[in-house]
Amino acid sequence: MQSSSKTIITNRHLVYIVVVAVSIASGCALALPFPFNLIPFGVILGTVFLITTFKYPMVGVYLYMFIFFFRPQEWTPIQLPYEKVIALIVILTLLMYIAFKDKQFMLFQIDKAYLAFLAVCLVSIVFSGDIGYSIDYFIEFVKIFLVYVFASRIANTPKRFNAVIWLFVLSQVFLAVSTTYNYYTGGAQLSMGIDRATGLAGADGAYSDANSVANSLVLGIPFFFFLLKYYQSAIMRLFLLGSLGITFWTIIITGSRGGMVGVIVIAMLLAYSTKYKAVSTIGAIATLSVFILFMPSQYKERFSTIFHIYEEDGSGAAESAQGRIDGLVKGVIFMSQRPVFGSGFASFKWENRQQYGIWLDAHNMLGKLLGELGLMGLLTFGLFMYMIIKTMQMIRYIYHRYKWEYDLERAMVDALSYSFIMLAFQGLIGHNIYRFNWYIYACFVIIITTIVNQRIAQMEKEDETNENNAQTFISNENITE
Numbered sequence: 001m002q003s004s005s006k007t008i009i010t011n012r013h014l015v016y017i018v019v020v021a022v023s024i025a026s027g028c029a030l031a032l033p034f035p036f037n038l039i040p041f042g043v044i045l046g047t048v049f050l051i052t053t054f055k056y057p058m059v060g061v062y063l064y065m066f067i068f069f070f071r072p073q074e075w076t077p078i079q080l081p082y083e084k085v086i087a088l089i090v091i092l093t094l095l096m097y098i099a100f101k102d103k104q105f106m107l108f109q110i111d112k113a114y115l116a117f118l119a120v121c122l123v124s125i126v127f128s129g130d131i132g133y134s135i136d137y138f139i140e141f142v143k144i145f146l147v148y149v150f151a152s153r154i155a156n157t158p159k160r161f162n163a164v165i166w167l168f169v170l171s172q173v174f175l176a177v178s179t180t181y182n183y184y185t186g187g188a189q190l191s192m193g194i195d196r197a198t199g200l201a202g203a204d205g206a207y208s209d210a211n212s213v214a215n216s217l218v219l220g221i222p223f224f225f226f227l228l229k230y231y232q233s234a235i236m237r238l239f240l241l242g243s244l245g246i247t248f249w250t251i252i253i254t255g256s257r258g259g260m261v262g263v264i265v266i267a268m269l270l271a272y273s274t275k276y277k278a279v280s281t282i283g284a285i286a287t288l289s290v291f292i293l294f295m296p297s298q299y300k301e302r303f304s305t306i307f308h309i310y311e312e313d314g315s316g317a318a319e320s321a322q323g324r325i326d327g328l329v330k331g332v333i334f335m336s337q338r339p340v341f342g343s344g345f346a347s348f349k350w351e352n353r354q355q356y357g358i359w360l361d362a363h364n365m366l367g368k369l370l371g372e373l374g375l376m377g378l379l380t381f382g383l384f385m386y387m388i389i390k391t392m393q394m395i396r397y398i399y400h401r402y403k404w405e406y407d408l409e410r411a412m413v414d415a416l417s418y419s420f421i422m423l424a425f426q427g428l429i430g431h432n433i434y435r436f437n438w439y440i441y442a443c444f445v446i447i448i449t450t451i452v453n454q455r456i457a458q459m460e461k462e463d464e465t466n467e468n469n470a471q472t473f474i475s476n477e478n479i480t481e
Contacts, residue, residue: 117381144440179250214256217250
């Protein structure tokens, strides 16, 4: 006779043991000094958030994209590094969602090009003069890739994409409003002989530089413009027009000459993109003229020096222009010394100091790309951009072929196209090769591609169903006869 065995410890018992152990540990932690006594609350909230994110992945996407776009850790009084904890939980749970729940991960051509560029950046660190600095900067750069991965794979429906786009657009509005508020409440910085508006976070924030604020706002203008074209609601259009107005004014009070030139360039490009090119161009010129008319005199004088690139008049225009040229020339020189992988990721300033005694970055995108990543960097980043352009052209072709309506996804393809153009334009006067916009915009392109593919698959499925129904109907007719 076989004796039956009884299970003494079950899974339920293990759960009870874990709950009791965590409760005891949490109770002990409450006796610790601040901020360590907050650990139990953090554990509880973290566990709830992890479970919620795994079950509803878009909660994690929305929260992290809010942190990514709005950067609340820079302007809120909370000193705890909560954004890093949230980022880690979100990224891990969303990657787990993709691996264990979604169980699919399609690689697009843009993905492969991005991975190739990322691999070149990693390998180039070996040739860096300051490997520690390059590694730290590379880790920050990889965070953008992680956002690209989980957002592009999970925010893959029209409703989700709409939410992510509006998070980005509203972050642009917030940047303009908060910068203007900071300027008029005593936060202006005296630089280049004028008061310049900077980000709300001050010297420690991502937008501590007035030029960075202006360039970011210029990149948002195409989104406002094409959303105006898409939305028919009077209230929505009024909001978007107001957002454009505050954006233009904020760029003015940054005192950024590059930002002002960017406004003029994008205004002319967008005017030319409309059906009534002449009327739109006149309207754009008239609008810019109104802003110039009400512009304070210190900024009129500042912007009037834009074309003084051959004059040593103390405006800094000639020196600034020469710095951009020097950045390109030095980038070519650094590449000639290490043709394949350049002088190393994020090492232009270090190399500049070693060879020329100046701790200064390239202020030129091509110079920085060639100098730091060499021919492999040029090849992989060029491939990355080629794949993006090719994909957007294919999306346009599909909309034309199927005669689809002008929806949000189609409007965003137009907005992304012009924002990419402005990124390239800004690259002439700035080293923006690692700027997040390149890669987050690529994420948007992937999402739109996924939505378009889903729409085509649904159409083919419906056509197949209709065809089968028609065959059944004909068959029934034959039987009747």
